[in-house]
Amino acid sequence: MKTKVAIVGAGPSGLLLGHLLRAEGIDCVVVERQSRDYVLGRIRAGVLETITTDLMTRLGVDARLKAEGLIEGGFNLASTNHIVRIDIAALTGKHVTVYGQTEVTRDLMDAAPDRGLPIVFEAKDVALHDVDGAAPSLTYSKDGETHRIEADFIAGCDGFHGPSRKAIPAHAVREYEREYPFGWLGILADVPPCHPELIYANTDRGFALASMRSATRSRYYIQVPLTDRVEDWSEDRLWDELAARFDPISDNGVTRGPALEMSIAPLRSYVFETMRHGRLFLAGDSAHIVPPTGAKGLNLAASDVAYLSDALIAHYARGDDRGLEQYQAKALARIWKAERFSWFLTKLMHRFPEDGAFEHRMQTAELDYVASSEAMQTAIAENYVGLPL
Template identity: 75%
Template sequence: MKTQVAIIGAGPAGLLLGHLLRAEGIDVVVLERQSAEYVLSRIRAGVLETVTTGLMTRLGIDAKMKAEGMVEHGFNLAHDDQLIRIDIKGLTGRHVTVYGQTEVTRDLMDAAPGRGLQIVYEAKDVALHDLESDAPWVTWSAGGEQRRLDCDFIAGCDGFHGASRKAIPASALREYEREYPFGWLGILADVPPCHDELIYALGPKGFALASMRSPTRSRYYVQVPLTDKVEDWSEERLWDELDERFAGLSSRPIVRGPALEMSIAPLRSYVCETMRHGRLFLAGDAAHIVPPTGAKGLNLAASDVAYLSDALIGWYKNGDASGIEGYAERALRRIWKSERFSWQLTNLMHLFPQSTPFERAMQIAELDYVASSAAMQTAIAENYVGLPL
C-alpha cells in the first residue's frame, strides 16, 4: 500500500487530522491497533473548547454535537462551603461545550466512509521505519501476515503508550514529567447532574468533581490515594462520599444510579518536546499528557491537529515547508501554557500528602483571592475556555 500521510491511531486526534487532510484532497490511511468497538468503549473527557468545536464545524461533522452538546457559560470552584462561580461568558465572551469525547470519536468514525478516509482497525505490531529519509514506511500485522504502507509523512496520534514516540531514538527525546501522588476515582451513571455547571471542589478529604455528559448522564470524581483500587470501593460507598463532598454546594441532591463505568486514573504532567523527528510528527497524547483538572487533554490534541494539518496542507498545496519546520515550536507554545494551567489548578484544588500547614494556608488564601478578584477570575476563565491558536 502507498499513501501520502500515514496516521497512527484512530482516536479523535488521528481522525480529526485524517478528515482535515482528506478535505483538501490529500491521501491518508489511518492505522489503529484496536477494534472500532474498543476505541468507542474508552470513556474520556467531555468539555470542548471552541478550537475543537470549530474544527468539527469546519468539517461539517457537527450536527449531532450542536443538537446534543450542552453550552456552558461558566463553572465553579468550591472550598468547603464556598462556591466561586467563574463566569467565562461574561469574562471572555466565549463558552465551552459539554459533549463526550466518545461521541466526537463516533461522529468522526461515522463520517469516514463517505469522505474517503480509510481506517485499518486491528493493525497489530505497528512499527515505523526510515523516519529520517524522504520515504518512511510503516509495517503492521493482520491475519498472521505482515503488511507495509509507504508514505511521505507519518503522524503519530497513538497516545502515550503507542509505537510512534517509541520510534524516536532516546538520544533525540526531550521529555519533562511530573507524577502526582493521588488519582481520580470516577463513576459514570445515567442520572441527572446535581448542578447546572461543573463544580471543582476542595474539601477536608481533598478534591471532588461534579460534571455531566448530558442532561441525563453524570460523571463524578473524588481524589483517592494511589494505593486505592477500584475493588476497594463499592458503588454505595462512592455515592455516600459524593453526597458528603457536595452537600451544601450543589443546587440539587445527587441522584444515585448503577455505574456504567468506574475506574481510577492516575494524574501526570508530561511533555515530549521532540514533536518532530525526520518525517514523523507527534500529536495529542503521544506528545503530552495533562492532569484532567482543567479539561485540556482532548483540546490540546485538537490544537496540535490544527497546526499539523495546516503545515501538511501548505506542503502539498504550495510546496511550503515553513509549517512543517515550525510545527513543534508553534504547538509547544500552547502546550506549555495549557500544562501550566492544568498544573496550577491541580495544585490549587487537591490535598497533597506532604503539604505543610503553610502550604495548606496558601491554598486557602489563593482561593479567597480568586473569590474576590475579577482579574484572577478572568485569568482562570481565559485559560479554561481555551487560549487562541
C-alpha cells in the same frame, strides 16, 4: 500500499487529522491497533473548547454536537462550604461545550467512509521505519499477514503508550514529567447532574469533581491514593463520599444510580518536546499528557492537529514547508501554557500528602482571592476556554 500521510491512532487527533487532509484531497490512511468497539468504549473527557468545536464545524460533522452538546458559560471552584462561579461567558465572551470525547470519536468514525478516509482497525505490532529518511514506512500485522504502508510523512497520534514516540532515537529525545501522588476514582451514571455547571471542589475530605455528559448522565471523580483499587470502593461507598462533598454546595444534591463505569486514573504532567523527527510528527497524547483538572487533553490534541494539518496542506498545495518547520515550536508554545494552567488548578484544588496546615491555608487564601478578584477570574476563564492558536 502507498499514501501521502500515514496516521497512527484512531482517537480524536488521528481522525481529525485524517478528515482535515481528506477535505483537501490529500491521501491518507489511519491505522489503529484496537477494534472500533474498544476505541468507542473508552471513557474520556467531555469539555470542548471552541478550537475543537470549530474543527468539527469546519468538517461538517457537528450535527449531533449542535443537537446534544451542552453550552456552558461558566464553571465553579469550591471549598468545603463556599462556591465561586467563574463566569467565562461574561469575562471572555466565549463558552465551552460539554460533549463526550467518545461522541466526537464516534462522529468522526461514522463520517469516514463517505469522506474517503480509510481506517484499519485491529492492526497489531505496528512498527515505524526510516522516519528520519526520505521514504518512511510502517508495518503492521492483521489476519495473519504483514502489511506495509509507504508514506511521505507519518503522524503519530497513538497516545501515550503507542509506538510512534518510541521510534524517535534516544539522542533526540527531550521530555519532562511530573507524576502526582494520587489518582482520580470516577463513576459514570445515568443520573441528573447535582449542579447546572461543573464544580471543582477542594474540601476537608479532599478533591472532587462534579461534571456531566448530558442533562441525564453525570460523571463524578474523587481524589484517591495511588494504592487504592476500584475493588476497594463499592458504589454505595463512593456515592456516600460524593454526597458528603457536594450536597452542601450544589443546587440539587447528588442523585444516585447504577454505575455504567468505574475506574481509577493516575495523574501526570508530561511533555515530549521532540514533536518532529525527520518525517515523523507527533500530535495529542503521544506528545503530551495533562492532568484532567483543566480539561485540556482533547483540546490540546485538536490544536496540534490544527497546526499540523495546515502545515501539511501548505506543503502539498504550494510546496511551502514553513509550517512543517515551525510545527514543533508553535505547538509547544501552546502546550506549555496549557500544562501550566492544568498544574495550577491541580495544585490549587487537591490535597497533596506532603502538604500540611500551611499549604492548606494557602489554598484557602488563593480561593478567597479568586472569589474577590475579577482580574484573577478573568485569567482563569481565559485559560479554561482555551488560549488562541
